[in-house]
Amino acid sequence: MTGVDTDRLKEEKERGISIELGFASLTLPSGRSAGIVDVPGHERFIKNMLAGAGGFDLVLLVIAADEGVMPQTREHLDIIQLLQVKKGVVVLTKCDLVDEEWLGLVKEDVSDFLKDTVLADAPVITVSAVTGEGIPLLLEAIDRIAEETQPRVSIGLPRLPVDRVFSITGFGTVVTGTLNSGSLHTGEVVEVQPQGLTSRVRSIQVHGQKVDEAQAGQRVAVNLAGLEVEQIERGSVVVGPKGVIPSTRLDVRLLLLESAVRTLKNRARVRFYLGTRETLGRVVLLDREELAPGSLAYAQIELEEATVASKGDRFVIRSYSPMRTIGGGTVIDPLPRRKHKRFRQDVLGALETRERGTPSEILEHYLQGSPDLPVPAVVAAGTGLQEKEVEEAAAELARDNKIKQITGEGKTYLISIDVYTRWADQIKDLLASYHSEFPLREGYPKEELRSRRFQAINNKAFQLLLLEMERDGFLLVMPQSVALKSFKPGPDHNLDTTIQRIRGMMKEAVFQPPSWTDLTKSAGLSEASGAELLQFLLRTGELVKITEDLYFLKVILDEAKEKVIGYLREKGEITVGEVRDLLQTSRKYALPLLEYFDREKLTRRVGDKRLPGRAI
Incomplete structure (x- = not known):
């Protein structure tokens, strides 16, 4: 048809058979262009044939008139059936080698062979590559069927x-x-x-x-x-970028061919073919222990290497050894999140929804099992829907209050209302426990909450989720933490008594406060409780950190400020010794105080003296 010899390999030319895929192009009588993939016919090279068959829009099933239907012909037709290539032409070649009577018998045999298959109504064209007989008729048949063939959709990601x-x-x-x-x-x-x-x-x-x-x-x-x-x-x-996510697990609807010589047992090891990829895997039957020839079942394929799939993709399986085509089917979920428990009606029902459901049903089911907040592009990659379909379904479900669309920073994140409510309840329970354990803290640190309980959600999406829950009145969001709206951090009666005692000791010491370690020991607090109290008093502003383990009550620090400022306004400068005498303290406290005042711009150091700073 093309004049192109698609056999490239030396071995192919020596043996006169196709081993690898061959490629050629063809201009049909109408002017339409067709790409031809020449696949090997020999049963030993079915693996290579499968790598080319996934791209077929229509098929030429070639049968030699002098041999008739061979075992490899049957296997090729099984593969065509499994891949659902519904358009094609049956080509009887080498007609110059047989007489009319034999040719008639072969046609009858072929007709019986094709009965009840996708090629049952395909035209049968008799040709000879040597004499050219039938080639024009074959080209016309291909052209006619090509015109009837539905073109592939050029929308969505490549x-x-x-x-x-x-x-x-x-x-x-x-x-x-x-x-x-x-x-x-x-x-x-x-x-x-x-x-x-x-x-x-x-x-x-x-x-x-x-x-x-x-x-x-x-x-x-x-x-x-x-x-x-x-x-x-x-x-x-x-x-396309982020168009698919590879997976080692696929949920499928699986058919075991009637021609399979034995049942397929649960966890049978098979050769799995999808697109141009071959990998090994195991078939996990979800509702039975073995699949009988001619039967259909839901299954999960556990692959030994990651593959790329979309919902609706057709695949083929062959037995591990000996290598025979035994079945195939359709991908239902290209990215299942977990191994399924067998013999579970909820699992089977969910797979039926994924297989036959509308985009809205598929999206709703997907979001109910989602561990994160996916954007429409991720949902599309995980469900096989087009991104536009996901967006339209999301808008419909949001109107029906079945999902939430959380928007921020130019992205829209999707979450099921059921999941959203469950997460809100979980977070509220966590916050209640956290507030009970740490009553002095303003709230649960946001990043700690995310990393411990919601690791699957990225930080930006989690921040938006918390803000959405705040708008719905579930909680209060602060820059670094989150709390229940009703929560007010503070000490209980016993701890308040302890604080009064510490406060009294610090007031009595005035400008020579004990270290915080000594204060908490005197108050009978553990190291952990002392650290909690310190952070609370610092956050509320009652204590001010001067240096490590040196803290002043704010009222005492304010008194020291007033004295130093007054002295500077009167004298114009002050030294460490003068601060020591002014506050009736020691150099141990006077120097850190002056360095603190330097940082606060109350003073500025010039040699051994301090002059008034910008804040005075």
């Missing part, structure tokens, strides 16, 4: 599963694949997942032509800046 990666001298690393969704633009910043690499699209080619933009459904070659070939592999996915 997603390009990589099927080939190589380097071109002078250009660097190039990846190819079929753009599943969105669009790619030259100069755009992208990520390569699950490796977590960031790059920029240096240039794009579609069907060998340089373009500035690639649309969903096109075969694309992308030149990525700043990355080495060794950093990327087949199975990697090029996506």
